[in-house]
Amino acid sequence: MSLACPIVPPPLAGAEPHRFLIRALSTRDAAACAVFTAHLDRADIRLRFGTSHCATAYFLPGRDGTGERVTLAAIDSAETILGILTLSHVSTNTGEIALIVRSDQQRRGIGRALLAHACAVARGDGLRELFGYVLAENTPMLRLARRAGFAFSRWDEFLVEARVTLSQHASRDAG
Numbered sequence: 001m002s003l004a005c006p007i008v009p010p011p012l013a014g015a016e017p018h019r020f021l022i023r024a025l026s027t028r029d030a031a032a033c034a035v036f037t038a039h040l041d042r043a044d045i046r047l048r049f050g051t052s053h054c055a056t057a058y059f060l061p062g063r064d065g066t067g068e069r070v071t072l073a074a075i076d077s078a079e080t081i082l083g084i085l086t087l088s089h090v091s092t093n094t095g096e097i098a099l100i101v102r103s104d105q106q107r108r109g110i111g112r113a114l115l116a117h118a119c120a121v122a123r124g125d126g127l128r129e130l131f132g133y134v135l136a137e138n139t140p141m142l143r144l145a146r147r148a149g150f151a152f153s154r155w156d157e158f159l160v161e162a163r164v165t166l167s168q169h170a171s172r173d174a175g
């Protein structure tokens, strides 16, 4: 994954050409976030939050327990939100990430593009490391993270911790 993020990734073989850009969300995007939330399957919500409950507020910027929460969204030309990645600054060096792609938009490169963009944003923010917790049965996310250069360690009975050190030079990050 190149950190020169493909803001407009090439269409995948066999898929409709699908164009989107990635930008930070603001509270003005609450209505679009509500539409996004309404298009999430229960199973996907559980994989993201560990529960079947999901509130639009989780996808908007704000503050988490430890620090600032930035949300990056993949958005198409109709301003439809296709996927959202949350980046929480947990210390001056470290950020925690979590992402979810709209259930009817998966496997089109959106998750990969969001993760690449988040690494670039995190580096720009001066972070040196990103981590996230993934349910052990979440093969799609584990494969995505592995391909992005994350290493894994078992956190507990249910969760795997995925962690990556951000290199000084974008081109050195895994692709």
Ligand SMILES: CC(C)(COP(=O)(O)OP(=O)(O)OC[C@H]1O[C@@H](n2cnc3c(N)ncnc32)[C@H](O)[C@@H]1OP(=O)(O)O)[C@@H](O)C(=O)NCCC(=O)NCCS
Residues within 6 Å of the ligand: 043, 044, 045, 047, 048, 097, 098, 099, 100, 101, 102, 105, 106, 107, 108, 109, 110, 111, 112, 113, 132, 133, 134, 138, 139, 140, 141, 143, 144, 147
């Ligand atoms: C995990 C998730 C974010 C992936 O997003 P996506 O946009 O569908 O992923 P991409 O199309 O960018 O795929 C990138 C890579 O991820 C892996 N991947 C994605 N979906 C996969 C699937 N269903 N099965 C196996 N691997 C998969 C593949 O390695 C894929 O690369 P490839 O298509 O070249 O094989 C998405 O499935 C999702 O939102 N899941 C529910 C919420 C969730 O699990 N969030 C993570 C919690 S931290």
